[in-house]
Amino acid sequence: MQSRTPVPRASGRPRSAAADAAILAATREALVELGWSKLTLGDVATRAAVAKTTIYRRWPGKNELVVDAVAELFDELRLPDRGTLAADIEGVVLQFAAILARPEAKSGLMAVVAESTRDDALRERIRASIVDRQKRLVLEGRARAQTRGELPPESDPEEASRTVDLIFDVVAGAVVHRTLVSAEPADEEWVRGFTRVLLLGLAGASDTPNSAEPAGSRAAGAARVGAGGTP
Template identity: 35%
Template sequence: MQEPAPRVGRPRQSRVDAAIIQATRELLAEVGYAGLTVDGIAARAGIGKAAIYRRYASKVEVVFVAVVHDVTLEPPADAGSLERDLVELAQDIVAHLSAPAAYSALPGLLADIAADPVAAQRFGVTYVGREQACVAEVLHRAVRRGELTELPDVPMVHALLLGGAFTWLFVLRRPADEHFVRQLAGAVLAALWGEGVTAPLADVSTPTRPRSE
């Protein structure tokens, strides 16, 4: 008697995942971030809203995964040196932020995150945390190679890379070409080798007032 064939559930799930992402990207191009709704995504994907909410907590998460990255983000392959690793990392960040769908959606998406403390906390743990893990891996490699004497402040290095790219693209509205990527990586490298970010920052949430004379 033959053994029954095992049930294969994951391909069906993968098709649903792909349909959600594709529908989100299509609707962003058609109606923009402000006009996008979970109802609309579900209708375009041909699924129920429950299927979306089983995967994502909100519209914010669906859009971020569709246009930037998901929780499976991996660090760049080891390029052999801290300088080359930083160039690869900067290139990945710039590519994610400057993709047309991300470029149009991110301002509204970030405004929604800022307005919702619960979403902001979840977003920080789930997605920003994954980005910082990639940065940490690059820095750990440099420590193992002897290029850095100790692990720097990972959130600060992440902020330098991401903040530099975001400001260049969204505030200054300048094109982020290969020259910019190398400049950004070089600036972060200079800060690291200049020991500007070698330890976590002290708590500066309450500024110290200068004493009056």
């Protein structure tokens, strides 16, 4: 995943895969103990029992290293079929919240996102190794819900894409804000309430794809909501 193989190397001493793992693990350890700002590559090198130069040969700098170290935390995200869209959402949101609650994710993720506002390459790295993996779950859950009949099949593909993006920003944003800014746990009770709001909102919005009205009024259509569920 983070193999920085520049080109299909011909010969020479191969890079130690163990060193990669040790460096990333040491980075997470340092994130827990020191946090982002006090984390130094020299310290990571010591923890990983490698030379500082070895790290610089593989990663451009602290930003990229932390992105890869944090990205591995999200590898465990799964979307088991829990029977209903609501249950699926609650399950994956709870997983996401559990990862975000870990100190290495907290202090590392937001810091690199902040840095990415002035570094397009870094943002692309975050997108590829963290964000896209999360967004794929949204797509998967949506497809599953369509199979169940809980959501109508996508009519306009572009509209569907916008909706997925919206869902993703709402879900990930809400959990992140709850965890990091409000500094309160995204526990089961909160996730239940959040899922209810999200689901009702999406179901209601799906009948009125778009409109020029300044929003408001329309509402009656919301009755055709979360069909399915506890059948």
